[in-house]
Amino acid sequence: MTVHPTDLADPQLPHWLFQAALSAVNGETAVRNALAANGGSSRGPEYAPGYTHVIALGKAAASMMQGALTVLGDGLARALVVTRQGYLDAGLCADERIECIESEHPLPGERSLEAGTRLLAFIDEAPLDAHLLFLISGGTSSLLEVPVTGIDAARLAELNRWLLGAGLDITAMNRVRSALSVIKGGRLAGRLAGRNARALLVSDVPGDDPSVIGSGLLVVGEPRGEWPAVPDELAWVDELAQMPLRPEAATPVSVEIVASLGKAMDAVVAAARLRGLPVFRHDAFLDGEAAATGERLARELIRSEPGVHVWGGETHVHLPDDPGRGGRNQHLALAAARVLAGHDHVRLLAAGTDGSDGNSEDAGALVDGDTVARGGAEGLDAADCLARADSGRFLAAAGDLIHTGPTGTNVMDLVIGIVRDRAGD
Numbered sequence: 001m002t003v004h005p006t007d008l009a010d011p012q013l014p015h016w017l018f019q020a021a022l023s024a025v026n027g028e029t030a031v032r033n034a035l036a037a038n039g040g041s042s043r044g045p046e047y048a049p050g051y052t053h054v055i056a057l058g059k060a061a062a063s064m065m066q067g068a069l070t071v072l073g074d075g076l077a078r079a080l081v082v083t084r085q086g087y088l089d090a091g092l093c094a095d096e097r098i099e100c101i102e103s104e105h106p107l108p109g110e111r112s113l114e115a116g117t118r119l120l121a122f123i124d125e126a127p128l129d130a131h132l133l134f135l136i137s138g139g140t141s142s143l144l145e146v147p148v149t150g151i152d153a154a155r156l157a158e159l160n161r162w163l164l165g166a167g168l169d170i171t172a173m174n175r176v177r178s179a180l181s182v183i184k185g186g187r188l189a190g191r192l193a194g195r196n197a198r199a200l201l202v203s204d205v206p207g208d209d210p211s212v213i214g215s216g217l218l219v220v221g222e223p224r225g226e227w228p229a230v231p232d233e234l235a236w237v238d239e240l241a242q243m244p245l246r247p248e249a250a251t252p253v254s255v256e257i258v259a260s261l262g263k264a265m266d267a268v269v270a271a272a273r274l275r276g277l278p279v280f281r282h283d284a285f286l287d288g289e290a291a292a293t294g295e296r297l298a299r300e301l302i303r304s305e306p307g308v309h310v311w312g313g314e315t316h317v318h319l320p321d322d323p324g325r326g327g328r329n330q331h332l333a334l335a336a337a338r339v340l341a342g343h344d345h346v347r348l349l350a351a352g353t354d355g356s357d358g359n360s361e362d363a364g365a366l367v368d369g370d371t372v373a374r375g376g377a378e379g380l381d382a383a384d385c386l387a388r389a390d391s392g393r394f395l396a397a398a399g400d401l402i403h404t405g406p407t408g409t410n411v412m413d414l415v416i417g418i419v420r421d422r423a424g425d
């Protein structure tokens with residue numbers, strides 16, 4: 001394969017590859033395709049006028065709902081859409097059949113409790129012979145909750161603040177969330193009263209396990225991993241988790257993953273090949289500490305052959321008490337930038353496919369061998385910003401942030417490395 005240094009040097013290339021990935025896992029397209037494939041020539045009963053009740057939850061809810069609406073048309077009876085603040089679509093919510101709720105993320109609160117209560121009522125209001133179509137994406141864990149007795153909004157926020165800052169992986173976090181919820185851990189399936197139900201999922205968890213996505217509302221999973229050590233001030237977590245929950249007969253739900261990190265990575269590979277560029281797909285899931293991962297990938301890229309490299313996953317950051325602006329992708333990118341300093345042939349993009357990274361409004365960052373110098377010229381110190389979890393401030397000063405707004409999907413994070421031929425420097 002011929003290497004085109006001019007293409008690998010194209011300033012737009014990393015953005016273009018990231019956009020190709022986002023399009024391939026877009027919630028609207030994924031739902032539309034899944035329903036159209038199912039309808040085909042022998043359209044199922046969900047298309048009968050006024051028969052289907054849609055429940056769209058998570059960061060990609062509005063976009064997934066749009067996909068369902070396009071295919072169902074007047075097959076849609078009613079819908080409930082629960083998504084993150086700022087992620088709704090005004091046109092969608094103008095449809096009087098569609099009830100829209102903006103809820104809280106990444107920390108659940110009062111509105112998450114209201115949304116959880118509304119979800120149960122919405123299901124109860126659907127006729128017993130209705131078809132329930134669930135469209136679930138990540139973010140659901142925070143956006144909706146019906147907790148066990150003894151947990152109010154303040155405790156819920158306290159619990160999740162600890163879970164998000166403790167460096168736990170999503171499986172461990174959701175194990176705790178599920179133990180304290182009457183809808184998570186598959187328990188929502190016990191509230192469907194035998195209604196015919198189908199779920200389409202956009203996966204934001206490693207291994208695409210439906211019992212982990214959105215804390216597995218409809219699918220009971222095997223408890224996996226260690227129960228984490230709970231800090232003393234949260235002793236009520238262990239106490240309440242031991243209380244037995246009333247078992248309810250679960251209604252079987254057909255579950256299908258319609259978009260995933262793997263598909264997003266495939267799309268980067270295909271887009272690079274389309275340009276005739278060499279591409280290296282790294283399948284090992286990125287799940288380590290963000291800064292250490294960024295440094296490791298930067299070292300690998302410096303030594304690598306020219307071409308496009310793609311990784312996917314979800315790293316984590318141990319947050320200090322008073323974190324600054326940023327998220328795991330920006331943290332990873334800034335740590336990588338320190339290693340890349342002076343190496344002009346490498347660029348690295350790290351971004352969340354949902355368009356938001358940590359507590360910032362940015363998706364991530366695109367760094368290069370000059371990032372540290374650019375931020376330094378603005379009076380900032382990269383090591384200091386990393387120590388204070390303030391990578392966003394540094395990257396904003398360096399002009400390296402990537403902003404997409406809500407993307408209509410959520411399949412974890414992508415890291416795209418571009419290595420140019422050194423002769424072209």
Ligand SMILES: O=C(O)C(=O)CO
Nearest residue numbers: 138139140141213214
């Ligand atoms: O983001 C969430 O809601 C999860 O728990 C994983 O999908």
